[in-house]
Every structure is written in structure tokens, then in C-alpha cells.
Amino acid sequence: xxxxxxxxxxxxxxxxxxxxxxxxxxxxxxxxxxxxxxxxxxxxxxxxxxxxxxxxxxxxxxxxxxxxxxxxxxxxxxxxxxxxxxxxxxxxxxxxxxxxxxxxxxxxxxxxxxxxxxxxxxxxxxxxxxxxxxxxxxxxxxxxxxxxxxxxxxxxxxxxxxxxxxxxxxxxxxxxxxxxxxxxxxxxxxxxxxxxxxxxxxxxxxxxxxxxxxxxxxxxxxxxxxxxxxxxxxxxxxxxxxxxxxxxxxxxxxxxxxxxxxxxxxxxxxxxxxxxxxxxxxxxxxxxxxxxxxxxxxxxxxxxxxxxxxxxxxxxxxxxxxxxxxxxxxxxxxxxxxxxxxxxxxxxxxxxxxxxxxxxxxxxxxxxxxxxxxxxxxxxxxxx
Numbered sequence: 001x002x003x004x005x006x007x008x009x010x011x012x013x014x015x016x017x018x019x020x021x022x023x024x025x026x027x028x029x030x031x032x033x034x035x036x037x038x039x040x041x042x043x044x045x046x047x048x049x050x051x052x053x054x055x056x057x058x059x060x061x062x063x064x065x066x067x068x069x070x071x072x073x074x075x076x077x078x079x080x081x082x083x084x085x086x087x088x089x090x091x092x093x094x095x096x097x098x099x100x101x102x103x104x105x106x107x108x109x110x111x112x113x114x115x116x117x118x119x120x121x122x123x124x125x126x127x128x129x130x131x132x133x134x135x136x137x138x139x140x141x142x143x144x145x146x147x148x149x150x151x152x153x154x155x156x157x158x159x160x161x162x163x164x165x166x167x168x169x170x171x172x173x174x175x176x177x178x179x180x181x182x183x184x185x186x187x188x189x190x191x192x193x194x195x196x197x198x199x200x201x202x203x204x205x206x207x208x209x210x211x212x213x214x215x216x217x218x219x220x221x222x223x224x225x226x227x228x229x230x231x232x233x234x235x236x237x238x239x240x241x242x243x244x245x246x247x248x249x250x251x252x253x254x255x256x257x258x259x260x261x262x263x264x265x266x267x268x269x270x271x272x273x274x275x276x277x278x279x280x281x282x283x284x285x286x287x288x289x290x291x292x293x294x295x296x297x298x299x300x301x302x303x304x305x306x307x308x309x310x311x312x313x314x315x316x317x318x319x320x321x322x323x324x325x326x327x328x329x330x331x332x333x334x335x336x337x338x339x340x341x342x343x344x345x346x347x348x349x350x351x352x353x354x355x356x357x358x359x360x361x362x363x364x365x366x367x368x369x370x371x372x373x374x375x376x377x378x379x380x381x382x383x384x
Contacts, residue, residue: 179213
């Protein structure tokens with residue numbers, strides 16, 4: 001027989017990696033909370049009668065033992081005077097909290113008793129039945145999921161608590177109960193469920209704030225309401241920043257395309273416009289520069305405009321700004337064929353530092369919007 005030490009030595013010598021842990025379970029709401037449907041019916045958890053982690057024979061045996069209460073020695077008192085008979089050994093093995101309650105309790109006729117109040121009698125019965133067989137009915141889970149989550153946390157039944165969290169994440173959440181589930185998740189130390197509820201509240205805040213659960217929370221937990229409102233305001237501000245940055249990048253890309261089209265028109269020429277010493281191209285293929293057509297119209301207007309001063313015509317002012325922006329990106333102004341490139345380059349030496357810095361920042365953002373180097377027309381070094 002081989003010894004354990006030999007097996008370990010062989011594994012070390014072969015440098016075998018340890019087995020990878022299993023992948024986490026998939027939760028559609030956690031993966032994409034924006035697809036969360038308001039007031040939607042929960043999906044069917046299973047097509048079978050019961051959800052169970054034991055075989056059918058064992059389940060049926062424990063169900064008969066619970067339903068028949070054969071030699072039951074514990075009485076559980078519930079709201080509205082309800083009673084549930086159970087067995088101390090089974091309850092004590094399933095829950096350490098219930099075991100301590102049974103030890104401290106006193107009863108008559110060799111039967112001990114304790115109370116579980118604050119939840120419906122049927123929810124307590126489903127909870128005790130789960131302690132026997134580790135099984136539940138899907139319809140009962142849909143109805144008493146919140147109560148079972150609370151009971152499993154209070155009486156330390158981790159496998160039932162985990163199952164309740166999974167079922168809530170995978171179809172039992174809706175707009176009407178999301179605030180209650182969120183508060184319960186905070187109370188029962190269920191961080192993943194609380195995070196999912198919080199994301200759903202942020203994505204559907206207008207609908208959630210109109211529910212009865214939100215109004216009850218405002219009166220019972222005003223501090224929690226203020227914290228949620230603060231996170232909503234922060235999320236809105238973050239979204240606005242993202243939209244603003246997206247629009248800025250879009251504008252910088254458009255300006256970069258305009259700079260390329262400007263160089264293309266004055267250096268190479270296009271179908272209907274180009275430098276005076278080159279004939280227009282007769283190629284039937286569409287121009288590869290997206291901004292070429294718009295830049296052509298702007299250049300033609302600038303050539304024929306009678307005002308042609310920066311403050312006199314909006315279109316001329318626009319082309320004037322584009323020419324100045326080009327001069328700050330141009331690699332070689334002496335060889336450049338774009339009009340006024342060298343003039344604008346010399347003019348930058350006379351500008352104040354504030355205006356110069358503003359142009360440099362804009363030029364840097366434009367170059368970085370498409371590429372790091374700006375090749376083949378522009379250089380990042382000229383904008384720093």
C-alpha cells in the first residue's frame with residue numbers, strides 16, 4: 001500500500017496544479033439588472049412538486065414523520081394560537097438556536113415548548129418541514145420566501161438561507177417587494193442579495209419610490225431612505241459625467257476627421273475640389289474621409305464669402321478656428337499646403353498663457369481620440 005507521504009511527494013515532483021474551484025452560479029438579475037421587468041410574474045422555479053436535496057424515499061419518510069407527529073416531544077407555538085408538533089432531536093440537529101431553546105424550555109407531559117412569533121403559521125410549518133427533509137414546495141417558497149429567509153437567519157439554517165437568496169435573485173423579486181427584500185437583506189446579512197436589490201432600485205427608482213414599501217420605509221427607517229437617495233443622486237451624477245465624456249469624445253473624433261479632411265483637400269485633392277496645381281480626381285469610388293463633403297462645403301463658402309472675417313460670418317469663423325487648430329497639430333508648417341498654417345503657428349507665440357493652454361488641451365484630446373501618435377498627418381508632440 002502506498003503511503004500518503006509518497007502520494008504528496010509525487011504530486012510535488014510532478015508540479016501538478018490543484019483543481020480549479022467550481023464556477024459561481026449564474027444570476028440573470030445580477031448579470032444585467034436593466035433587463036429587470038417591473039411588476040412581472042415570477043418564473044416557475046421548477047416543474048417538479050418539491051425542491052429537495054435527498055432522495056424521494058427519505059423525503060417521504062421524514063414527511064410522514066412530521067405530518068404524523070409520531071412520538072413528538074416538542075410543541076411550537078405560533079401566532080393566532082397555532083401549534084406545531086415536532087421532534088427535539090431532529091430540530092436540535094438542524095438548528096443550534098432551536099437546540100438551545102429546547103434545552104431552556106419547560107413543558108408538561110414530557111413535551112417541551114417554545115414560540116416562533118411574528119410570521120404566519122403556515123410559514124413556520126414550511127420552515128419546520130424543511131428542517132426534517134431539506135425539501136420545500138415551489139409554490140410555498142414563492143409565498144413565504146421572505147419569511148423563510150428571516151427564519152433561516154434567526155435560527156441559523158444556512159442551507160435554507162442560501163436557497164431563499166437564490167430563489168429571490170432568480171425570479172421572485174419585483175417592484176412591489178424590492179424595498180422589503182432590500183431591508184431584509186441588510187438585516188439578515190445577505191450582501192449579494194442586498195447589492196442586487198440596490199442596483200434594481202437605482203435602475204427603477206421612479207417606480208420603486210411610488211410603492212407602499214417605500215412609503216413604509218420612509219416612516220420606519222428615514223436614515224436608510226436618505227442613504228438610498230444619496231446613492232441615487234451619485235448614480236445620476238455619474239451617468240451625467242459618462243454622457244458628457246461620451247459627447248466630448250464624439251466631438252473630438254469629429255474634429256480629428258475634419259483635420260484629416262482639411263489636409264486631404266489641400267494636399268491631395270478630391271473629386272470636385274483640390275489644390276490649384278492638381279486636377280480633380282476622376283475616381284468613382286467614394287471618398288474615404290467621412291468629413292470630406294462637409295469640409296468641402298465650408299471651404300467653398302470661405303472662398304466665395306464677401307465678409308470673410310472671423311466675427312462677420314459664422315461659417316467663416318468656423319473655418320478660421322479649424323485652420324488655427326490645424327496649425328497646432330501640423331507636423332511641418334513650412335511644407336504644409338493648408339492656407340495660413342505658418343501664420344497661425346507664428347501667432348501662437350503672441351497669445352497669452354491661458355488661451356495657449358486651452359488650445360493645447362483641446363489639441364491633445366483630439367489627437368488621443370483616434371490614435372496616440374496622430375499619424376500620418378498630426379503629431380502629439382506639437383500639442384504638448
